[in-house]
Amino acid sequence: MQGVMMNIKNEIKNFHEEMTTWRRDIHAHPETAFEEVRTSAFVAEKLEEFGYMVHQGLAGTGVVGTLSTGNGPTIGLRADMDALHMQETNNHNYKSINDGKMHACGHDGHTTMLLGAAKYLAETKRFSGTIHLIFQPAEENEGGGKRMVEEGLFEKFPVEAVYGLHNWPSLPLGKIAVREGPMMAAYDRFDIIVKGRGAHAAMPNQGVDPIVIASQVIMALQTITSRTLSPLDSGVVTVTQIHSGDTYNVIPEKAHIGGTTRWFKEEVQDQIKSSIERIVKNICQAHNADYELDYMTGYPPTVNHKEQTELAIQTAGKVLGEENLILDPDPTMGAEDFSYMLKEKPGCYLFLGTARTDNDPTLHNPGYDFNDDALPIGASYWAQLVEDQLKD
Ligand SMILES: [Zn+2]
Ligand SMILES: [Zn+2]
Known part of the structure; x- marks a missing residue:
């Protein structure tokens, strides 16, 4: 994060190392669509430890953690937990121990950033309202997000808005790209x-x-x-x-x-x-x-809603500095099953820059590895979003 002016929350900075340990643990034990048993248990255990009400079983391995304080509004924040059917070529000491499976899309990082925010929000409670933290299975191909919606996600956990993000290794660390309207095809x-x-x-x-x-x-x-x-x-x-x-x-x-x-x-x-x-x-x-x-x-297009996108931009600007926002990115022709949640509830999905170099391995490359320096940035964005939106 050298040279990047950011407002990372100090409390979150303090457990950067702990988050890195979680992320690498999840990375070493990748699980694919609807088989995220270990990952889902890991998430549920952490949420319980932080003091969340934990619901398990939506779409099989889905987890929802709920925390309420005060009478403000309710929002949902979503992370995906699944890995890909690929062989990792990295040789770090936390490389995949599951043959033919790999966290090559950074969902290990997404899960960890949301857990980091969960910990901070439970410890500080500087908000008024309810948060539902949605950890979904099977984003890659199998539509775990769709299944959660079909199995009553928003009836059991009604929200006024829902937010998601994806790490983006071709975007410099600490930048966020977001736009109203279509983000993904x-x-x-x-x-x-x-x-x-x-x-x-x-x-x-x-x-x-x-x-x-x-x-x-x-x-x-x-x-x-x-x-x-x-x-x-x-x-x-x-x-x-x-x-x-x-x-x-x-x-x-x-x-x-x-x-x-x-x-x-x-x-x-x-x-x-x-x-x-x-x-x-x-x-x-x-x-x-x-x-x-x-x-x-397959998946419908991922389309951001106007009001929630404006709110997300304000929060991202606070955390990362307005100079680090890219507000007119081209949408990508990749697809994302958060689209099913955005069809039900207004919300915003954005790309968080995680590049280490000019030439990082892309998503789904066998040499890809989520950049742990992004963990406190993403967690701070989530935490700030809750504090900005959940007020009496
Ligand atoms: Zn992917
Ligand atoms: Zn992905």
């Missing part, structure tokens, strides 16, 4: 099976070659964003898988194409979806092939 997935007719490779006229047809489909899919969407709208159609054939002298029966799409506006989703259908149907028909298309809806 929606994501969907698709599977296409082109069904041809197998034949001898030397007698293609006797078959229907799914590889040639799939190739045309893939090339034509590129025209959705370049020729179908308005140049002023954002969208992505990416093919990430193609599988067909096993040997040199056989035309296979089928080809599988899989991929993902990203968008912000529902009308763009409709355009992308119907364009994929039109392209696949007509190219297959032109070549006498059959097809199956499965278009699966």
Whole structure:
């Protein structure tokens, strides 16, 4: 944090070392979607120790810690707890001991920053109202946030607003990027099976070659964003898988194409979806092939609400200094299941800069490691947000 003027809360600074120990403990024991048993028990134990009412079991491993003092408003702060299915390549003494699992998205840091704020808020109680600290499972792919909402998160724990954040290793430590409106895109997935007719490779006229047809489909899919969407709208159609054939002298029966799409506006989703259908149907028909298309809806876009974004900006400015706020960041085409909470309740989601160097490993890189210097910064942002908003 050298050279960065910040208003980190002194009480929180005092347990930076303790938070680092928690973070590294969670890092060494990564757990993936809905299996965050150890992590969830760790969180529940800490919250109980700090004096929170603890609820366990929403979305399986979800934890909600509640603390009330005075009669002010109620807000929710959310952190995610899950790791990724990847092999860590770091060699530090707290590297993952769970083979094929890794905290490569920094959710170990998110959980720790919220626990740090939890400890501070319980010790100081400089607020009036109620906080619900929401620790969710399965942010990566599986939609643990969605499941918590479906299982009655906001009926059991009604809030006036809900807040989230993500560490951002391409942003310098101590900066915050946030904007009203879309922060992150929606994501969907698709599977296409082109069904041809197998034949001898030397007698293609006797078959229907799914590889040639799939190739045309893939090339034509590129025209959705370049020729179908308005140049002023954002969208992505990416093919990430193609599988067909096993040997040199056989035309296979089928080809599988899989991929993902990203968008912000529902009308763009409709355009992308119907364009994929039109392209696949007509190219297959032109070549006498059959097809199956499965278009699966994923997370909605993460869209910040105006009033809560303004409040978050004020708090972030106090903690980090206004010169460290980036208020017009481009939204990213990545996706986030905090979007489900923001669809139910007004709130704000922001990016907290955590870079150590100009060239830190990115999120989901096997060499990534959450920057522990960010722990007191994120915890102070959470604590200040509560103190700023929860007043009589
Ligand atoms: Zn991730
Ligand atoms: Zn993440």
